[in-house]
Amino acid sequence: MENNTMKALVYHGPNQLSLDDVAIPQIEHPEDVILKVTLATPCTSDVHLAVGHMPFVQPPSILGHEFCGEIVEMGTAVQGYQVGDRVHCISAIFCGKCTMCQKGYISYCENGGVFGTVKGIDGALAEYIRIPYASQVLIPIPEGLKEEEVILLADMLGTAWYGVSNAEVKKGDTVSVFGVGPVGMCACLLAKKVFKAKTVIAVDLLQYRLDTLFKEGLADYIINANDGDVIKKIRDITGGHGANAAIDTAGAANTINAAIRSTGHYGIVATVAIFPKPIEVPIHFMTYRNIQLRTGIQKCDGLDIMLDLIKSGQINTSFMQTHSSPLNDILKAMDTFGGNKDGCIKYLITPYER
Ligand SMILES: [Zn+2]
Ligand SMILES: [Zn+2]
CATH class of the missing domain: 3.40.50.720 (NAD(P)-binding Rossmann-like Domain)
Structure with missing residues (x-):
């Protein structure tokens, strides 16, 4: 990482989004991984957040929790991964150790939260992202599968x-x-x-x-x-x-x-x-x-089964991926996706082009 700033979509308060230059995230804990984001997509909840429907989110916050990336740096306690691995990720982090995690209620982890909605856990509509508890929340992308084939797994399909x-x-x-x-x-x-x-x-x-x-x-x-x-x-x-x-x-x-x-x-x-x-x-x-x-949102279950079904071709979400632009155009993408304009269903965001 020759430069120490990156581009990121930052929420500064209701109806105040901008593509800013911010610091590239660093390893803060031995269980962290830094990913170079290779593909991301805004979620409807990012649109709700951006207009102020989630008042618990404290600005400034980098949005985005549906993404794939490549590992560029790893904390010393991360197991089972190597620099260069291609990964997808669960939309919310979980520690695996707290009372809720021990019960299996990982989406309610006491140390967790959705990327981009919790102080200190920034999102993926950026060039890089820090992944806490990486060994728990990363999903390796199987050989032969492209990022766009798995990107809707953890959040939309989950x-x-x-x-x-x-x-x-x-x-x-x-x-x-x-x-x-x-x-x-x-x-x-x-x-x-x-x-x-x-x-x-x-x-x-x-x-x-x-x-x-x-x-x-x-x-x-x-x-x-x-x-x-x-x-x-x-x-x-x-x-x-x-x-x-x-x-x-x-x-x-x-x-x-x-x-x-x-x-x-x-x-x-x-x-x-x-x-x-x-x-x-x-x-x-x-x-x-x-x-x-x-009622409820999701339990992060079924992901292994669905990944196998993506591999075998039984689950294919390509018909939903109607739009794609580099991170440079993220504000236009948020407007098109959030406003259901131009037949948009999902808007993929590729890396920033310099
Ligand atoms: Zn979402
Ligand atoms: Zn936990």
Whole structure:
């Protein structure tokens, strides 16, 4: 590292993002690794953060928690890796030692947090990133796989896995997915291809997302929520019975309510959305039908299984990767991705070009 500054997308407070020159991160602890970021992509939660929906994040903070990189420096306690290794990474760090980690609740590690949201744990929309507890959180990229083939594994697919497995989707089921942004698209993909649902119904307000899923064969029915009664449409598709399971990624009162009311007896509604405020749910409707509502974000499980399925070609997210630019254009990328402009689904960020 001949120069000691790098370019990074810095959050300075609500609606204040800039591409700044900042210090290149250094090893601070023996379990740290420094990565040269080879590919990154903003997440919808970065967009929420940038406009101030996550007031607990203290600026300045470098955003970005979906990424791949190459190891350029290693702390003395890091095991199983070498300088030059290509890696992907879990979106939140975890120590492996605290009470929560010992219970297996690694996404709630007492010493952890999502990259870019915790003081001192900067994100990956930068040229370099420091990875604490590297031996725990890095995922080696298998020989023969490209960065773009694995980059959506830990966050998009990991979150979708939690939703689909929490909804107990089974072979032959009819599953509705409310909100088909990148996580919802991954939920449709997993429900159809991995959990072997017979019928997937995708619901969204943006027609281009629905059309993409239909074209890819990942949704059997697409419903634009602007076009009439979603609950009635799902009940009609299912012969009046309702879906066996529903996954919500939208986090709005109307989507959760529609998910519940279009799910059949003994069905499960699993939400992986972020809820900015409390909402009312029709608990009487659920009670008389034995419908369960399950919440949460993700447990970082299923990643090994999905990596194998990426290797064997059964999981392919290339259809979602609609845009790509170097880090130089990150502000434009945030605007295009965050505003769902130009048919954008995921916007890949390649290294800064000097
Ligand atoms: Zn994310
Ligand atoms: Zn921990």
